[in-house]
Amino acid sequence: MISSTLTQEITYLHANLCSALADPTRLLLLYALSDQPRNVTELTQELNVLQPSVSRHLRVLRDGGLVRTTRQGSSVLYELTDRRVIEALDLLRGVLRDRIQRSADLIDELVAS
Amino acid sequence: MISSTLTQEITYLHANLCSALADPTRLLLLYALSDQPRNVTELTQELNVLQPSVSRHLRVLRDGGLVRTTRQGSSVLYELTDRRVIEALDLLRGVLRDRIQRSADLIDELVAS
DNA sequence: ATCGAATATGCGTTTATATGAATAAGGTCA
DNA sequence: TGACCTTATTCATATAAACGCATATTCGAT
Numbered sequence: 001m002i003s004s005t006l007t008q009e010i011t012y013l014h015a016n017l018c019s020a021l022a023d024p025t026r027l028l029l030l031y032a033l034s035d036q037p038r039n040v041t042e043l044t045q046e047l048n049v050l051q052p053s054v055s056r057h058l059r060v061l062r063d064g065g066l067v068r069t070t071r072q073g074s075s076v077l078y079e080l081t082d083r084r085v086i087e088a089l090d091l092l093r094g095v096l097r098d099r100i101q102r103s104a105d106l107i108d109e110l111v112a113s
Numbered sequence: 114m115i116s117s118t119l120t121q122e123i124t125y126l127h128a129n130l131c132s133a134l135a136d137p138t139r140l141l142l143l144y145a146l147s148d149q150p151r152n153v154t155e156l157t158q159e160l161n162v163l164q165p166s167v168s169r170h171l172r173v174l175r176d177g178g179l180v181r182t183t184r185q186g187s188s189v190l191y192e193l194t195d196r197r198v199i200e201a202l203d204l205l206r207g208v209l210r211d212r213i214q215r216s217a218d219l220i221d222e223l224v225a226s
Numbered sequence: 227a228t229c230g231a232a233t234a235t236g237c238g239t240t241t242a243t244a245t246g247a248a249t250a251a252g253g254t255c256a
Numbered sequence: 257t258g259a260c261c262t263t264a265t266t267c268a269t270a271t272a273a274a275c276g277c278a279t280a281t282t283c284g285a286t
Contacts, residue, residue, distance in 0.1 A: 008137070010209065015137045017205050022131040023274085024124045040233055053275070055234050060273095065212060074232055074283050082211075084204045091201040092130050096123065098195075099178060136244085153263055166245070168264050173243095187253050187262055228286090235280065242273075250265065256258090 020064035021089065025049055026057050029078075033067060034086045037079035133177035134202065138162055139170045142191075146180060147199045150192035 020026065028047050032038060040058065044051045058078055061067045066085055067078050080086070133139065141160050145151060153171065157164045171191055174180045179198055183190050193199070 010206075010213075011137045011140050013209055014140055014202070014206055015135055017209060018131055018135040018140075019273095022128050022135045024121070024128045025274095027124050027127055027131075041231090050276075051233075052235080052277080056274085059234080071283085074285095076233065082208045084208050088201040088204040089127070091197045091204070093123075093127055095195045095197050096126055096130060100123075132243095138244095154261090163246070164263075165247085165265080169244085172264080184253085187255095187260095189263065229284105230286105231282100231284085233280100233282075235278105237278085238276100240273100240275080242271100244271075245269085247268100248266085250263100252261105252263080254259105254261080256260105 017064060017066075020060055020066055021085075023057065023060075025053065026061055027089065029054070029057055029061065030066065030080070030085065030089065033078055033080050034083070037077050039072065039075040039077050041075065043078070130177060130179075133173055133179055134198075136170065136173075138166065139174055140202065142167070142170055142174065143179065143193070143198065143202065146191055146193050147196070150190050152185065152188040152190050154188065156191070 021030075025047065029043060032043055032046055038046075040051065040054060043058070044054045047054065058067065062069060062078075065081060068081050070077050070079075134143075138160065142156060145156060145159055151159075153164065153167055156171070157167045160167065171180065175182060175191075178194060180191050181194050183192075
């Protein structure tokens with residue numbers, strides 16, 4: 001994909017970055033890594049997802065520059081490259097939380113009336 | 114799609130929210146609306162995208178709760194529902210900017226040596 | 227070298243989403 | 257009502273992404 005202007009190119013990359021976040025498993029992976037770096041086996045156990053699936057999702061995150069890897073003997077340690085990603089995700093989760101809260105309030109009102 | 118636990122359900126919604134952001138046209142729409150509310154015709158002209166495409170992208174944003182609409186005579190005014198979405202996008206764009214900057218620096222080093 | 231543990235990839239299938247073109251639907255005003 | 261402007265939707269097609277399963281690769285240890 002070739003974009004004509006620089007702005008378009010950046011917007012395209014920006015959207016790509018968001019695409020990397022647009023999957024439940026990858027979100028769980030990012031939040032797990034926000035706690036501390038982990039290897040694939042640990043992540044697989046924590047998320048209770050098949051190992052090939054974890055590996056492929058990690059690859060998407062790595063291709064998107066969201067995580068980086070270092071070999072630790074026979075295993076591969078994954079870690080976040082930039083905590084601002086977590087900040088951004090937390091902001092969005094806040095939006096979601098408030099929305100759910102408002103729905104709950106609305107239901108309460110209906111029940112009370 | 115039915116999720117077993119509440120955490121999974123929220124993660125799923127979280128990912129959905131990110132999906133709504135994962136498109137260049139929608140990012141441009143959101144940033145345009147972050148300036149001020151606009152109607153479809155205005156957005157179509159600003160983005161230089163076909164009107165049906167704008168409408169469909171706006172629908173995705175509205176379904177995702179990112180924008181809300183109000184009728185203004187014969188046109189429909191779109192506006193952001195939560196500015197934290199822009200904050201989150203700005204954070205991600207910052208990540209992107211730094212990454213590009215680092216690449217540029219690296220190239221400079223190579224050229225200089 | 228070879229075995230086992232850890233990680234990554236290929237394949238086939240399914241599901242989701244974007245697009246352009248055409249057209250429908252809703253509202254305004256003469 | 258009818259012409260017109262604005263916005264939304266339908267359809268067919270194209271692209272991309274996810275999944276489960278099987279298998280390949282990589283590395284350390286014996």
